[in-house]
Amino acid sequence: MNTLIETPRLLMREFTLEDAEHVFKFSSNEDVTRYTGDAGWVNTTNDAENIIRNIWLKEYNEVGYARFALVLKENNQVIGFCGLKYEPELNAPDIGYRMLPEYWGKGLGMEASRAALEYAFNQLGLSYIVGEVDIANTASHKILTNLGLVEQKRYEKWGHHLIHLSIDNFPEITTDKFTLAQQTQAEAEAVFRLFSNSKVCEFYDLPVMSDLAEAKTLIEQDELIRRQGNGHRWLIQCNTRQQIVGSCGYKYDFCTRTAKISIEIHPDFWQQGFALKAIATMTKWMFTHIASLNRIEAEVLPENTASTKLFTKLGFHLDGVMREKGVWKNKTHDLQVFSLLRREI
Structure with missing residues (x-):
């Protein structure tokens, strides 16, 4: 049995x-x-x-x-x-x-x-x-x-x-550098500041936000995904400055045992180690708390060299390039697929 x-x-x-x-x-x-x-x-x-x-x-x-x-x-x-x-x-x-x-x-x-x-x-x-x-x-x-x-x-x-x-029972996670905190409507202005920055959205399948209502809608959509049991979205809050420096999250597909992750860091906090440690913290939580999870993957535009280096450093494997898989901002985009398997951690 x-x-x-x-x-x-x-x-x-x-x-x-x-x-x-x-x-x-x-x-x-x-x-x-x-x-x-x-x-x-x-x-x-x-x-x-x-x-x-x-x-x-x-x-x-x-x-x-x-x-x-x-x-x-x-x-x-x-x-x-x-x-x-x-x-x-x-x-x-x-x-x-x-x-x-x-x-x-x-x-x-x-x-x-x-x-x-x-x-x-x-x-x-x-x-x-x-x-x-x-x-x-x-x-x-x-x-x-x-x-x-x-x-x-x-x-x-x-x-x-x-x-x-x-x-x-939202899983807030605290490290020595930052806290992965729950994203709620109370933080709509912080989310808007993040996604209204053109540098943040340069390689992202989301247009640059121009109105606070767009941030509120995005938070609402992310919360629905969480309540349905299909993923989580965290805000990355710097412990020393008490500022939101970015966000990260995943969507999970049980049938393929695969979670797709994404991360955004405001340019004011680039090259300070937030992205690297946030992804490492998030993926550790995922493999610990989702027993059926076998694969975590990320899709990265080839021209996004910073993210390519980031996932390589984290031990993700470059599976290949999906030609013109992404379609946004009136253009098609090649997407690199990086993956990390449970047996590789």
């Missing part, structure tokens, strides 16, 4: 089609599904197989996570599920659990959910998680709040009065 998460009393692993009988048992139980939006969906083992095959197995392969089978160690039985599910309506991963009634009241829901949340932060590279619970489901509401999720709003969906909660 390929165990992904282990707690003192539980194992959490990916579902297989052999679990259909167990899924049928807990998914057809009216007490288990009383507060869910899919009550009545599972009436046969075939229904259970369809959920495993068409939802969970598909999500494991395409998203990188889905609900896990919850296995009780003492009898090796599947008693429910726990884990994450990407919810397109919420633009975020949702944490949830279900288990057969005979296992309620033993603290297993909290034990499993806490482990699933730690797995999300430390193995999936996620930092924003949501949870939704029926207002009448006081036990599950208590678990979510004890995990640190905070109520954001209440509304009605599926005929249920729901409480929407979330937890934000």
Whole structure:
């Protein structure tokens, strides 16, 4: 059995089609599904197989996570599920659990959910998680709040009065030279100063900003990517001057196990070692916190000699040149592809 998460009393692993009988048992139980939006969906083992095959197995392969089978160690039985599910309506991963009634009241829901949340932060590279619970489901509401999720709003969906909660665990990283800090709308002016500089945007697929609203839009777009679980964007803040000197970040593609990174430093801070150390710090965090990550890559214009030297010095391999791959500012551009593999660190 390929165990992904282990707690003192539980194992959490990916579902297989052999679990259909167990899924049928807990998914057809009216007490288990009383507060869910899919009550009545599972009436046969075939229904259970369809959920495993068409939802969970598909999500494991395409998203990188889905609900896990919850296995009780003492009898090796599947008693429910726990884990994450990407919810397109919420633009975020949702944490949830279900288990057969005979296992309620033993603290297993909290034990499993806490482990699933730690797995999300430390193995999936996620930092924003949501949870939704029926207002009448006081036990599950208590678990979510004890995990640190905070109520954001209440509304009605599926005929249920729901409480929407979330937890934000943005990974701020501090070194002796700088801090990789969260990019929020409060720093819009700093982002504008960076991207309104023509030297910063010379080799960038982004036009020089002319209005603060453009910076606010960019921050909003980056935040959506983060909340969806597809990447992070950091501001690079100099510790001694308390100034934003640049930004860096990545977008992650689970299907290819590849993250594409980028970095921008304001010209006032060029040749001071910020870019080199920021990329080294960021890539270390990525390989540590995204277990499935195999490859980090960067695309660099051939004429951008400073970035070419930078990635070479960091140990990135020049894979080759993609001719006229980039198209921006009414021109096509050749792009050098640099990569760093997990086995090379």
